[in-house]
Amino acid sequence: MSGIEAQTWDRRILPRRGLFDIPLRELWRYRDLIWLLARRNITAQYKQTVLGPLWFIIQPLATTLVFSLVFGRFANIGTDGVPHFLFYMSGLVVFAYFSDVVNKTSVTFTRNAQLFGKVYFPRLAVPLSQTLTSLSTFAIQFGVFFLGLLFYLAKMHWFPDAQHPLHVHPNWRILFFPLFLLQVTMLGLGVGFIVAALTTRYRDLQMGIGFALQLWMYASSVVFSLRDIQGANADLYRNILKWNPMVPVIEGFRFAFVGKGMVSQMDFAISCGISVVVFCVGILMFSRTEQTVMDTV
Numbered sequence: 242m243s244g245i246e247a248q249t250w251d252r253r254i255l256p257r258r259g260l261f262d263i264p265l266r267e268l269w270r271y272r273d274l275i276w277l278l279a280r281r282n283i284t285a286q287y288k289q290t291v292l293g294p295l296w297f298i299i300q301p302l303a304t305t306l307v308f309s310l311v312f313g314r315f316a317n318i319g320t321d322g323v324p325h326f327l328f329y330m331s332g333l334v335v336f337a338y339f340s341d342v343v344n345k346t347s348v349t350f351t352r353n354a355q356l357f358g359k360v361y362f363p364r365l366a367v368p369l370s371q372t373l374t375s376l377s378t379f380a381i382q383f384g385v386f387f388l389g390l391l392f393y394l395a396k397m398h399w400f401p402d403a404q405h406p407l408h409v410h411p412n413w414r415i416l417f418f419p420l421f422l423l424q425v426t427m428l429g430l431g432v433g434f435i436v437a438a439l440t441t442r443y444r445d446l447q448m449g450i451g452f453a454l455q456l457w458m459y460a461s462s463v464v465f466s467l468r469d470i471q472g473a474n475a476d477l478y479r480n481i482l483k484w485n486p487m488v489p490v491i492e493g494f495r496f497a498f499v500g501k502g503m504v505s506q507m508d509f510a511i512s513c514g515i516s517v518v519v520f521c522v523g524i525l526m527f528s529r530t531e532q533t534v535m536d537t538v
Contacts, residue, residue, distance in 0.1 A: 263528055267363045274362060278370035283377055297381045301337060305329045312464045319469040321501040322408035324393050330386045331495045332463035335421070338379040339429045339487060340454045345371035346433025347450055350441050350530070357531075364531040365524075368433060372426060379422075390498060410500030414493070421494050428486055428516040434523030438530040461487040466495075467503040479503070486512040486519075 496502025
């Protein structure tokens with residue numbers, strides 16, 4: 242043994258960390274793993290499917306058509322002068338991305354228990370890779386929305402209809418699009434982290450998250466505009482809805498791309514603040530749970 246030089250370890254894996262000890266440096270070192278997991282998820286989505294990525298186009302188009310018929314034609318809910326396709330698609334694209342991030346993040350521990358029990362890597366790598374997968378889906382659906390926007394812009398300028406005028410006016414607020422996307426990502430991850438942490442002990446939460454997201458969508462100005470809320474208590478109802486952090490995002494996104502929406506800087510600031518708080522609480526709960534998750538899943 243005297244001829245063997247002493248070796249020192251340069252990394253230690255400890256069972257416990259501090260409450261605010263988030264392994265950011267470790268995540269950066271494992272960035273290749275995050276990218277590989279994201280590529281694997283994207284490939285798995287398209288594997289053994291006939292239409293492949295077309296499913297991500299068919300679903301929002303079909304939902305937009307149903308909303309146009311049910312809420313636009315039958316219920317006669319106003320769209321603030323915006324064509325039905327652009328109005329409903331603008332809300333669906335944003336909320337579908339949020340919902341996808343929540344759903345995929347919320348099952349991190351339950352679906353990856355065997356993997357977590359065999360090999361060590363930062364557990365946050367899994368939800369981050371899933372978020373990249375959701376971004377690829379969002380990019381496809383946003384592309385469909387953007388093509389529809391170009392179509393209606395061309396129709397409005399080259400084939401105007403005095404009896405049915407179109408109100409589509411993109412503006413400089415499109416520059417805030419990355420901020421909208423960042424906020425939705427933080428909110429989705431935060432909610433997903435919280436549900437993932439609680440699901441390790443209360444499994445029935447996983448069954449209720451889908452129903453909760455459906456209710457959340459109908460309360461997020463996807464099928465209605467805040468401006469179309471009328472009546473004696475209209476201001477009260479609008480103020481209540483604006484505490485839903487998705488409402489200012491969707492209204493702001495819609496206002497930026499089609500020129501119609503009802504959101505102020507204060508509304509958006511409050512929405513961003515709520516999203517940051519939810520994200521911080523979620524990542525702390527997730528980090529705390531990952532230390533003991535193998536004892537409960």
